[in-house]
Amino acid sequence: MTKTNELHGPDEAKEDRYRAPALDKGLDILELLAETDGGLSQAEIAKALDRSPNEIYRMLDRLVRRDYVRRTLEDRYEITLKMFELAHARPPMRRLVSLATPVLRSFALKAQQACHLVIQDRNILVVIAQVDGPGYWNVSIRIGSRIGLLNTGSGHVFLAFATPEERVLMLEEQDMGSPETMPKGLEARLTLVREQGFEDLPSAQVSGVTNLTVPIFGPLGSVLAVLTCPYTQRLDKVDAPDKAQSLKLLLAAGREISQRTGEHTAE
Structure with a gap:
């Protein structure tokens, strides 16, 4: 025995x-x-x-x-909100939100659209910052919300820029199997996202919304976060930026936040 x-x-x-x-x-x-x-x-x-x-x-x-x-x-x-405050007291997250918030506000004002910042926390996608666009009408998501991996622009960008090993962990964490069991056509979609540097995806949650998402890169080239604009066409303002113009502004905002994170690390 x-x-x-x-x-x-x-x-x-x-x-x-x-x-x-x-x-x-x-x-x-x-x-x-x-x-x-x-x-x-x-x-x-x-x-x-x-x-x-x-x-x-x-x-x-x-x-x-x-x-x-x-x-x-x-x-x-x-x-x-104490748990939320404790989570945001972590220095890396606090610095990222601090660096990104002015850029998010600038984008929201120029594009007249809402936007939010999403990170991976133990392979779960979580909204950590959000800014409304000017005016009365916005499509926004609450801070602290968890984001789907396979059916959102944020999830697609994280998957697209992940290593094969990271992708396996992300799928397993959300009980979605393995890369071999991903929905048909998703692998090709992720390749396109990686090549063009952004996702342009109709929302699976809200009709008439298109999720525009760009990566935020850290100093070593890994994706620290993603920036998403739930774009809706403005019918009340003929001079509001269209989707192509909003995407251009979003890409510029992503590059600026990426640059700020690198400069901050260097300091």
């Missing part, structure tokens, strides 16, 4: 040894509230997580005191 010691036992034994039930409960609550609009009551949280009300009460009390969760006047619980 093989004896299993504490340090080198099966994976299950290791998981049991290092479990942190209180931490698991707190994370379960945060994840639940993050995907729920309008907040939840203590009873609703307990039922959703199959926990006792007392367990949930104690954990909610700590999360409220640490400002990760807020209690509303209606006695419901909502997640705060």
